[in-house]
Amino acid sequence: MTSSLAERWRNLREELPASARLLAVSKGHPSSSIRALALLGQRAFGESRLQEALPKQNDLADLEIEWHFIGRLQSNKVRPVVKAFSVIHSVDSLELARRVSRIASEEEVSPSVLLQVKLRPDPSKGGFDADHLQNVWAELSTLPAMRVVGLMTMAPFDCPVMDRRALFSECRHLADHLGLPDCSMGMSGDWRDATAAGSTWLRLGSALFGARPVSAPAMG
Numbered sequence: 001m002t003s004s005l006a007e008r009w010r011n012l013r014e015e016l017p018a019s020a021r022l023l024a025v026s027k028g029h030p031s032s033s034i035r036a037l038a039l040l041g042q043r044a045f046g047e048s049r050l051q052e053a054l055p056k057q058n059d060l061a062d063l064e065i066e067w068h069f070i071g072r073l074q075s076n077k078v079r080p081v082v083k084a085f086s087v088i089h090s091v092d093s094l095e096l097a098r099r100v101s102r103i104a105s106e107e108e109v110s111p112s113v114l115l116q117v118k119l120r121p122d123p124s125k126g127g128f129d130a131d132h133l134q135n136v137w138a139e140l141s142t143l144p145a146m147r148v149v150g151l152m153t154m155a156p157f158d159c160p161v162m163d164r165r166a167l168f169s170e171c172r173h174l175a176d177h178l179g180l181p182d183c184s185m186g187m188s189g190d191w192r193d194a195t196a197a198g199s200t201w202l203r204l205g206s207a208l209f210g211a212r213p214v215s216a217p218a219m220g
Helices: 002-017 031-040 050-061 075-084 094-107 130-140 161-177 193-195
Strands: 021-025 042-047 068-069 087-091 113-117 147-152 180-183 201-204
Touching: 002 021, 002 031, 002 147, 031 042, 031 050, 042 050, 042 130, 042 147, 050 075, 068 075, 094 113, 094 130, 094 201, 113 193, 161 180, 161 193, 180 201, 193 201
Parallel strands: 021 042, 021 201, 042 068, 068 087, 087 113, 113 147, 147 180
Antiparallel strands: none
8 A cells, every 4th residue: 555655646746736735635544654655755734633633643743744634623622723733724714713813822823724715605614705704804814823824715516617617716816815825725536627726735635545444434
């Protein structure tokens, strides 16, 4: 498995433009696979479940890994997430951003934050709509103890290809309008469309690790 994992990683790295960074979505995969990639030079890893991520972080504490939280951030999990992750991709409301800011101040940390935006109707996902985000941007951009560095979005499951491309372009244009460098958009099934639209973080799981082990819990 390690050799095929290494081959997939190298192939993806060769295909990605210099402007796009690979976020290895390691949820559902063991610490041994993360270690194998880290030893090849992969630094950024994404997890979506705190209870799964913390043991991995403990196992891999000897490595220099940048941990990204990519799951839905519940208000009661903000403190442990802020303590364990340096980058959070899923702040989806002003109220949640205020809570992240307050708790980060208390913990004396300064996570990088990407604001989740919802640019198409999708009952399964949360996020700022474009107008509301711009209306509250003055407050969001000045909250202490956290750095808003970009936007994150996901296409609805049944989104047609052309509309998906348009959605990614809209997210990139909105980030540019707000002066934000990063866009976290594109997963294993649509990352090429996201890259073409200007994504800077590609969240790749199955395209990199292959299918999750059968015993792994379902996590989106």
